[in-house]
Amino acid sequence: MVRKPTWPALLLGLIPFVALCFTVPLWDRIHPFVAGLPFNFFWLVLWILLTPLCLWGAYRFEKRADSEHPDGPQGRVR
Amino acid sequence: MSPSTTALLIILAIVGFGSWIGFRAGARRTMNLEQWTVAGRGFGVVLVWLLMAGEAYTTFSFLGASGWAYSRGGPALYILAYISLAYVASFFILPALWEVGRTRGLQTQSDFFEQRYGSKLLAGLVAVIGVVFIVPYLQLQLKGMGIIVEVASFGKIHRTPAMVIAGALVAGFVFTSGVRAVARVSIVKDLLLVAAAVVIGIAVPYHWFGGIGAMFKALARAHPAHLTMPGATRNMGHAWYISTVLLTGLGAYMWPHLIGSCFTAKSADTLRRNAIVMPLYTLALPFVFFAGFAAVLIVPGLKDGDLSLLTVVQKTFPPWFLGVVGGAGALTAMVPSAILILTAATLFAKNFYRPILAPSMSDDSVARLAKWASVVLMAVALFFTLTSGRTIVALLLLGYAGVSQFFPGVVLGLFWSRASRAGVFSGLVVGIVAVAFLILSGRDPFMGLNAGFAALLLNLVVTIVVSRLSGGAGNLSAQSAAV
Helix, strand or coil, rough: CCCCCCCHHHHHHHHHHHHHHHCEEEEEEECCCCEEHHHHHHHHHHHHHHHHHHHHHHHHHHHHHHHHHCCCCCCCCC | CCCCHHHHHHHHHHHHHHHHHHHHHHHCCCCCHHHHHHHHHCCCCCHHHHHHHHHHCCHHHHHHHHHHHHHHHHHHHHHHHHHHHHHHHHHHHHHHHHHHHHHHHHCCCCHHHHHHCCCCCCCEEEEHHHHHHHHHEEEEEEEEHHHHHHHHHHCCCHHHHHCCCCCCHHHHHHHHHHHHHHHHHHHHHHHHHHHHHHHHHHHHHHHHHHHHHHHHHHHHCHHHHHHHCCCCCCCCCCHHHHHHHHHHHHHHHCCHHHHHHHHCCCCCCHHHHHHHHHHHHHHHHHHHHHHHHHHHHHCCCCCCCCHHHHHHHHHHHHHHHHHHHHHHHHHHHEEEEEHHHHHHHHHHHHHHHHHHHHHCCCCHHHHHHHHHHHHHHHHHHHHHHHHHEEEHHHHHHHHHHHHHHHHHHHHHHHHCCCHHHHHHHHHHHHHHHHHHHHHHCCCCCCCCCCCCHHHHHHHHHHHHHHHHHHCCCCCCHHHHHHH
16 A cells, blocks of 8 residues: 545645536536637636646645655655 | 648658657667666656657547547537546556556556456456557557548548558557657657647638637637537537546546556656646647637538548648648657557566466567567557547547546555455456447447446446455455555
């Protein structure tokens, strides 16, 4: 077994799933156009940009957990 | 020079240059299996990034995405969503998998199953399933290549000889150079492809409509239903979207070749940092969609949607540019094809043939068998491509339905100590049987859901229930962890 991901990191990773997947009935529409794009298209492009931010936050939690883990830096096999 | 000669010569030059880099990459190294498949486990951030990104931009994202934007409309948007989510999933799965790979010297996905569940039979089954579902993925690359040459030659060269030549080239450079060839050729093809996609995505709407916004406005007026789900389909609504995005987002890193490239990384941290920046790399994809949507108004009524991007390029640009796009597209098909047959051949020789049929085989003979298997696989994929009429995206979804069935075995295997050999074995068999039944009997989508996703749910339930009942028996990691 390896170290499990931390809860805050997993929650941050869940945000893009909610935004890009589960909420589709809320944003799958043409109007309003934003930046010349239909709304659903704009929404998806926006989240291509926001997903790295969520992962960067998750990265900080994972790094902290790594340094506190007794077996060293990278979630080693116990 | 006639337009088709110009276009074809440029394609030939680009493909020739890419292949030359590929052949050269491995020329001065002796190739044992470790070098051939995971390059001695020595790739840093940049090369891993190129290798994985190289696998993100395939014929699927280029011709397939625009093809579905053209023929299906709204449902094609699932492609913009799942790629980002695949990187999110990889952020959590790959570092853990890499760690196990390093400590146990794993080269393939099937090695992981053997180590974790202590069963050569399960590992052999995983190898065979992996090889089987790599075939449609390989098919779609070959189909793309055939289409490119056919359109670029203005119909003078039929797609059949084009596919045969390209297949032979790829098999050739994989045979001689292994995984190093793939990473090097990736650089050329990604530069060309991203540039081509952005130019096409901007220039086509400007040329015909005066802008991207104007193009979308015109499309929304002419075909208002095309831009949302279910678009031009009857059964690809929101339930289909959610289940397909989940299947492909979670299943993306279950592809045996992606797990293979994870093992080329120098550290687990490399993989995490990769996952953070990767979504940005997909920003060229929306431009590909612009071309597909524009094609709905510019060239309506194409029988094969996969032709839409190239047909629009042919109508909009001079022949030399069609040549550049065709060359980029051809390399885009060849690089992933190379890594796909490389992986499938290794899986076949190392995880199926030796352990099950010829236990006394030496490492050198396994390496030799893998090389010859890569040639045979290419021939098989060519045969199926010539006899099948599926769209590029449909082929990819078929592959995903299959490989996603590894998800419970990999993820529960990493993070849940009670996942057992019996559980994973029965889950996998049930999942694959369900996929085969639903797809072969034409029940996809199944009750509004992606058939592969329905099978994955079933698989997950069976894996968990049987694991609990069998109480973690046959669980090597748990045993060694207790020591």
